[in-house]
Amino acid sequence: DAKTTQPNSMESNEEEPVHLPCNHSTISGTDYIHWYRQLPSQGPEYVIHGLTSNVNNRMASLAIAEDRKSSTLILHRATLRDAAVYYCILRDVFPAGNKLTFGGGTRVLVKP
Amino acid sequence: SQTIHQWPATLVQPVGSPLSLECTVEGTSNPNLYWYRQAAGRGLQLLFYSVGIGQISSEVPQNLSASRPQDRQFILSSKKLLLSDSGFYLCAWKRTGDNSPLHFGNGTRLTVT
Numbered sequence: 493d494a495k496t497t498q499p500n501s502m503e504s505n506e507e508e509p510v511h512l513p514c515n516h517s518t519i520s521g522t523d524y525i526h527w528y529r530q531l532p533s534q535g536p537e538y539v540i541h542g543l544t545s546n547v548n549n550r551m552a553s554l555a556i557a558e559d560r561k562s563s564t565l566i567l568h569r570a571t572l573r574d575a576a577v578y579y580c581i582l583r584d585v586f587p588a589g590n591k592l593t594f595g596g597g598t599r600v601l602v603k604p
Numbered sequence: 605s606q607t608i609h610q611w612p613a614t615l616v617q618p619v620g621s622p623l624s625l626e627c628t629v630e631g632t633s634n635p636n637l638y639w640y641r642q643a644a645g646r647g648l649q650l651l652f653y654s655v656g657i658g659q660i661s662s663e664v665p666q667n668l669s670a671s672r673p674q675d676r677q678f679i680l681s682s683k684k685l686l687l688s689d690s691g692f693y694l695c696a697w698k699r700t701g702d703n704s705p706l707h708f709g710n711g712t713r714l715t716v717t
Contacts, residue, residue: 528706533692533711533713534710534711535694535696535708535709535710538706538707541705592650592653592698593663594647595647597647
C-alpha cells in the first residue's frame with residue numbers, strides 16, 4: 493500500500509490559517525487522498541478528499557500538488573475546536589482499496 | 605440516515621479473561637466493516653475488515669479474532685486477554701464499492717489489568 497508521511501505536530505494561533513502537509517511519493521494513479529481528524533476520546537471524522545484537483549468544503553480546503561506526490565490540508569481560520577489529530581490516508585478506487593490504513597497523523601495545537 | 609453503534613464505551617477486564625465487543629450499523633446494507641485499535645498516544649492500527657457476511661480479513665496476527673454473523677454486525681473477540689490488548693477500539697463502516705468516507709463509532713476504551 494502507498495504510504496503517507498506527516499509531521500508529528502503543529503501549532504497555530506486561534507483565528508490564523510493552518511497548513512498541514514502530507515507526503516505520498518508512491519501514490520498510484522487510482523489513489524484518492526483522504527483526510528480525517530480525531531478529537532480527543534472520539535473516533536475519527538471525515539474532513540475532505542480529492543484526486544487531482546483542489547477541493548473545498550465547509551470544514552477545510554485540500555490542495556494537491558500537480559505531481560500528486562504531496563498535498564496540504566488547509567484550515568482557513570483555526571479555532572480551539574480544531575485541536576485534533578489529522579490523518580492523511582490514500583484510498584485506491586478499486587476494490588483492493590477496501591483495506592484502509594492510517595499513519596500517525598499530525599497533532600494540531602491551537603493557542604488562544 | 606445511517607448510524608453506527610458500538611458498545612460498551614469502557615471496559616476493564618483482567619488478564620486471561622475473554623472479550624466480546626459488538627458493533628452494529630443501521631440504515632445501510634452490505635457495508636464494509638472495520639475494527640481498529642489505538643494505543644495511548646498512537647495512531648490507528650487496522651485489525652480486521654470485512655466486505656461481507658462471514659468474510660474477514662486479518663491485518664495483524666494476534667490474540668484477537670473478528671466475526672460477521674449478520675450483514676450489519678461486526679464482533680471483535682478474544683479468548684484470553686493480554687495486557688497489551690489495552691487500548692481504544694474503534695469500529696467503522698463505509699459503503700461498498702465507492703469512494704465514500706469511513707464513518708467511525710464512538711469507540712470502546714479497554715483496560716486489561
